[in-house]
Amino acid sequence: MTGINPAEQSPAAGATAVAVAVAPVFLGFALDRWLFAFRIWLSVVVALYVAFWLQLGSPSTAALTVAILAFPTRGQGLEKAAYRFIATIVGVIGAIVICGAFPQADSLMLLAFAIWVGLAVYATNLFDGNRAYATALCASTLGLIAVDQIDTPQNIFLAGMERGAAIAIGILSIAIVNDLLGAPNYHDAIALRLRELYRKVDDLTRRMAGGGAVENDETIQLIAAMTALRPETTALSTESSSGTARAAAARTALVELVTWLAMARTAFHSGASVAQPAVPLTAIQRRVTAHMAGLSEAIRPSRALRAPIYRSQRVAAESGARAAVYFIVAAAVFYYAGWPQANFALGLVAILLGLGATAPDPRGFTKLAMISAPIAGAIAGILEFVILDGADDFPTLVLALAPLAVGAGLMMKSPNRAIAALGRINFIFTIAVLSPSNPESYDPQSYLYTLVFACIAPLLLFAMQLVLPPIPTASIPRILIADAERELASAPARQRLEPEEAIFRDADRLAQIVTNAGDDEKGRQMIGEALSAFDRSSANQLSRGPLIGSACQKGMS
Amino acid sequence: MMHSFNELIIGGVLLSPALFYVGLTLAIALAIRPLLHRIKFSRWFSNAAVAELSLYAAIFGLLIQLG
Numbered sequence: 195m196t197g198i199n200p201a202e203q204s205p206a207a208g209a210t211a212v213a214v215a216v217a218p219v220f221l222g223f224a225l226d227r228w229l230f231a232f233r234i235w236l237s238v239v240v241a242l243y244v245a246f247w248l249q250l251g252s253p254s255t256a257a258l259t260v261a262i263l264a265f266p267t268r269g270q271g272l273e274k275a276a277y278r279f280i281a282t283i284v285g286v287i288g289a290i291v292i293c294g295a296f297p298q299a300d301s302l303m304l305l306a307f308a309i310w311v312g313l314a315v316y317a318t319n320l321f322d323g324n325r326a327y328a329t330a331l332c333a334s335t336l337g338l339i340a341v342d343q344i345d346t347p348q349n350i351f352l353a354g355m356e357r358g359a360a361i362a363i364g365i366l367s368i369a370i371v372n373d374l375l376g377a378p379n380y381h382d383a384i385a386l387r388l389r390e391l392y393r394k395v396d397d398l399t400r401r402m403a404g405g406g407a408v409e410n411d412e413t414i415q416l417i418a419a420m421t422a423l424r425p426e427t428t429a430l431s432t433e434s435s436s437g438t439a440r441a442a443a444a445r446t447a448l449v450e451l452v453t454w455l456a457m458a459r460t461a462f463h464s465g466a467s468v469a470q471p472a473v474p475l476t477a478i479q480r481r482v483t484a485h486m487a488g489l490s491e492a493i494r495p496s497r498a499l500r501a502p503i504y505r506s507q508r509v510a511a512e513s514g515a516r517a518a519v520y521f522i523v524a525a526a527v528f529y530y531a532g533w534p535q536a537n538f539a540l541g542l543v544a545i546l547l548g549l550g551a552t553a554p555d556p557r558g559f560t561k562l563a564m565i566s567a568p569i570a571g572a573i574a575g576i577l578e579f580v581i582l583d584g585a586d587d588f589p590t591l592v593l594a595l596a597p598l599a600v601g602a603g604l605m606m607k608s609p610n611r612a613i614a615a616l617g618r619i620n621f622i623f624t625i626a627v628l629s630p631s632n633p634e635s636y637d638p639q640s641y642l643y644t645l646v647f648a649c650i651a652p653l654l655l656f657a658m659q660l661v662l663p664p665i666p667t668a669s670i671p672r673i674l675i676a677d678a679e680r681e682l683a684s685a686p687a688r689q690r691l692e693p694e695e696a697i698f699r700d701a702d703r704l705a706q707i708v709t710n711a712g713d714d715e716k717g718r719q720m721i722g723e724a725l726s727a728f729d730r731s732s733a734n735q736l737s738r739g740p741l742i743g744s745a746c747q748k749g750m751s
Numbered sequence: 752m753m754h755s756f757n758e759l760i761i762g763g764v765l766l767s768p769a770l771f772y773v774g775l776t777l778a779i780a781l782a783i784r785p786l787l788h789r790i791k792f793s794r795w796f797s798n799a800a801v802a803e804l805s806l807y808a809a810i811f812g813l814l815i816q817l818g
Contacts, residue, residue, distance in 0.1 A: 369804075373801055373804045374801060434803060438788070
């Protein structure tokens with residue numbers, strides 16, 4: 195007997211009610227996808243108009259910022275915007291310091307750039323979500339500012355200021371357009387996903403309690419889905435004045451959902467025993483329900499929990515070192531080739547290294563960039579030399595950008611992740627190659643150089659990643675399992691975390707192992723070992739409480 | 752009457768005075784967030800996002816007027 199009352203009203207009911215509300219469809223796409231696409235178009239147009247009006251040196255950066263911050267809901271874009279702005283400031287300071295420290299010493303300067311890129315990639319591997327993006331952007335900013343101005347270091351400060359101003363305009367444009375045109379709130383989407391997860395955990399617990407068969411795969415997928423929601427909950431903080439309360443409620447609900455599942459597994463599945471499991475299971479279920487209500491009502495939980503993530507220092511250090519090596523080799527190739535605009539290509543390598551570090555598979559990201567670059571180049575060429583073809587009035591540019599921005603918006607909101615990623619990268623690359631300016635130069639040679647080097651940079655990086663692969667995904671699970679076993683042997687060292695927080699951190703590590711382990715026999719074996727370590731660790735955490743006992747009742751207050 | 756702005760000079764570099772006002776607005780906006788949450792500001796309006804945006808715009812305008 196689990197102590198769970200089946201008749202208790204489930205938050206899943208709300209999810210069902212929302213799911214049956216079918217959005218109107220226009221030309222094969224749901225209305226909300228069209229609205230999102232038009233918001234992007236309008237934001238790009240506003241950003242370009244203001245940047246042209248202020249006569250900024252790099253107005254395309256404002257449009258590029260909109261492309262990067264284009265998300266269907268308000269909170270996601272705002273959080274990324276804040277990190278983008280901070281990372282740009284850090285990147286510009288880094289560029290000024292490095293260029294100031296090594297004047298007239300190109301080799302040393304390039305070495306310092308490589309170390310900076312390596313450190314940024316190292317830091318990226320220690321964070322998740324938009325924090326990882328921010329550290330990656332520190333590398334990208336260096337590529338865009340310092341590497342691009344390597345022959346004219348006296349212009350770095352000016353380039354940095356203009357980039358900062360353009361980014362601020364891009365952020366303001368998309369924020370104001372989203373606010374005025376009623377972009378949906380992100381907390382509604384998070385609440386829906388939490389309800390769905392609640393329903394699945396509840397279902398799994400009932401089946402385990404009833405002695406039914408529960409596949410390990412099902413549990414692992416559920417844990418991975420829950421930990422994947424963690425970086426999304428942080429985006430709620432920036433959404434409104436009640437954002438921090440909502441974020442705390444969502445985060446606590448998520449952590450307690452994982453704890454609920456861990457408790458159920460400990461009690462019914464793994465064979466380990468915990469005293470009186472029925473009471474805490476009921477209590478934690480009610481607490482999750484209360485936190486989900488708190489998310490909707492913007493009520494901060496009385497006992498807000500953190501959702502720590504696990505990151506391997508070794509994996510991060512190896513990834514950072516490899517990124518530095520890629521950068522040095524690319525710099526050497528471009529230096530000795532002596533091509534014009536090679537600094538643009540080297541800057542692009544730094545950008546790809548930084549952003550690739552935020553992707554689960556850096557080489558896959560480079561491959562995607564390799565595919566996107568010629569497509570985006572072709573679209574930019576058609577826009578510039580066929581559609582615009584020498585036009586110098588703003589309304590023509592507005593109309594010419596409509597199919598690009600609206601098409602990208604429709605793709606970005608696709609339920610198919612590959613299409614969504616291709617839509618986003620393609621949009622960003624097209625804006626980068628098109629690089630709208632006032633007046634537009636319509637210089638075919640400049641376009642051709644940009645296109646060729648935009649294709650060469652990912653090609654070169656991909657070749658390097660074939661010779662010296664990014665840290666092999668197959669070895670990551672081994673490292674993480676060894677870390678887990680080591681921690682199990684010295685569990686008292688983690689007492690600084692609440693039991694629920696420690697369980698969530700272990701779940702995050704388990705999710706990383708699942709992501710990197712292959713689908714073969716060896717991969718399945720490693721996942722089995724990781725799940726076993728998770729169960730043992732959870733049992734340790736659950737037995738040390740305040741979770742079991744007073745805290746359960748306290749959490750209901 | 753023309754409104755004159757005090758130039759913002761950091762380390763000998765002349766910066767736009769708007770930067771100072773934007774920075775100050777952002778700081779005030781962040782500082783009053785807990786207060787807005789406490790008084791449930793977002794529940795007073797049908798579109799809380801526009802209301803908060805308007806509040807920030809009002810703070811920015813006020814700072815420029817007082818500056």
